Amino acid sequence: MKIDRIETFILHVPVTRGIIKDSTFSVTHRSAPGVILHTDDGVKGYGFTGTQGHLDSDRLIVGAIEKCYGPLLMGRDPTEARQIWQDLYHHPPLQYVGRGGIMHLALAAVDIALWDIKAKAAGLPLWRLLGGGADKQVAIYNTDAGWLNWPIERMVDDALAGISEHGFVGVKIKFGSPDLLNDVKRIAAVREAVGPDVLLMVDGNGRWDYPTALRFCQRIRDLDVTWIEEPLWFDDLAGHARLARAQQIPIALGEQLYLTDHFRDFIGAGAVHFVQPDAVRLAGITEWWRVADLAHANRLPVCAHTGDMMQVHAHLSVAHAGVTMLENLPWMRDCFVDPVAISEGHLVKPTLPGAGTTPTDDALRRFNVLNS
Numbered sequence: 001m002k003i004d005r006i007e008t009f010i011l012h013v014p015v016t017r018g019i020i021k022d023s024t025f026s027v028t029h030r031s032a033p034g035v036i037l038h039t040d041d042g043v044k045g046y047g048f049t050g051t052q053g054h055l056d057s058d059r060l061i062v063g064a065i066e067k068c069y070g071p072l073l074m075g076r077d078p079t080e081a082r083q084i085w086q087d088l089y090h091h092p093p094l095q096y097v098g099r100g101g102i103m104h105l106a107l108a109a110v111d112i113a114l115w116d117i118k119a120k121a122a123g124l125p126l127w128r129l130l131g132g133g134a135d136k137q138v139a140i141y142n143t144d145a146g147w148l149n150w151p152i153e154r155m156v157d158d159a160l161a162g163i164s165e166h167g168f169v170g171v172k173i174k175f176g177s178p179d180l181l182n183d184v185k186r187i188a189a190v191r192e193a194v195g196p197d198v199l200l201m202v203d204g205n206g207r208w209d210y211p212t213a214l215r216f217c218q219r220i221r222d223l224d225v226t227w228i229e230e231p232l233w234f235d236d237l238a239g240h241a242r243l244a245r246a247q248q249i250p251i252a253l254g255e256q257l258y259l260t261d262h263f264r265d266f267i268g269a270g271a272v273h274f275v276q277p278d279a280v281r282l283a284g285i286t287e288w289w290r291v292a293d294l295a296h297a298n299r300l301p302v303c304a305h306t307g308d309m310m311q312v313h314a315h316l317s318v319a320h321a322g323v324t325m326l327e328n329l330p331w332m333r334d335c336f337v338d339p340v341a342i343s344e345g346h347l348v349k350p351t352l353p354g355a356g357t358t359p360t361d362d363a364l365r366r367f368n369v370l371n372s
């Protein structure tokens with residue numbers, strides 16, 4: 001089998017819940033800049049990365065796919081996904097302009113498309129190709145509830161609705177507003193409403209400095225918080241390690257770490273307890289698996305960040321032994337032929353061959369803005 005044509009797309013999809021905010025910015029759209037790898041025997045692989053809908057940078061990503069990686073992919077056997085990853089990541093002219101950032105996001109889309117082809121060619125959903133077991137249960141916690149711009153009543157009602165309608169095992173609440181004590185009040189209100197049996201996580205999106213984060217941890221320490229996510233700036237390895245030593249709440253991070261090397265350093269420094277790799281920010285499935293192995297070997301649970309809107313991570317979470325939970329962030333569910341599904345708080349295992357990345361014809365017609 002050989003790759004004989006490369007096509008790109010940018011799905012630009014409005015978030016249907018209205019404007020939502022975390023501590024850093026507002027989200028109105030979600031983008032999936034991606035690639036279709038065509039092969040000479042007719043199998044098509046779909047892969048994409050995920051962004052916050054900034055179309056100018058989305059165009060740079062698909063430009064990198066077409067102009068930088070495209071010529072290197074033509075004629076290759078797509079089932080050699082790991083070897084192709086090595087060749088593309090270490091291609092000398094390209095490694096000088098980006099071992100992270102746009103080049104890495106572009107490589108994520110390519111790598112995911114390669115694995116989609118491998119799974120389709122084998123006639124298996126990706127989780128089966130990767131050796132996952134049909135009995136593996138992946139619990140789902142809800143990220144799509146605790147937005148910082150929502151009044152406290154709406155936030156509490158939505159957290160409760162998710163638990164009663166979908167059986168989510170936990171809920172994640174944003175923090176990092178200018179009013180720390182109000183953030184504490186919101187989190188306490190959710191704990192009070194959901195009771196002691198539901199997991200409660202909190203997420204600051206890298207907003208605070210060290211003393212503010214430490215004070216916050218001290219204020220919420222009696223609320224049985226499973227983890228505090230990104231309390232400090234994303235790259236601050238020393239700060240996270242210091243915070244981990246100074247208080248009791250476990251630290252989660254990884255959605256803004258773009259390389260295996262970064263995860264190795266954070267894990268080695270004791271700066272993270274719940275590891276949150278994202279295949280669309282790392283360079284695809286190949287690198288995500290390496291990070292998950294690294295975390296698992298250090299006896300740290302893997303709870304993927306779902307910048308792919310869960311489609312690929314549903315497969316990876318079933319397949320990798322280190323995964324305990326997955327986050328609910330399904331803003332593009334209707335765009336896919338095999339949309340992620342949840343039943344009684346757990347992932348429903350995908351059944352169609354592939355990585356879950358094939359968009360519907362309708363989604364490509366309505367949301368592809370590549371040529372507009």
Ligand SMILES: [Mg+2]
Nearest residue numbers: 203205229255
């Ligand atoms: Mg987060």
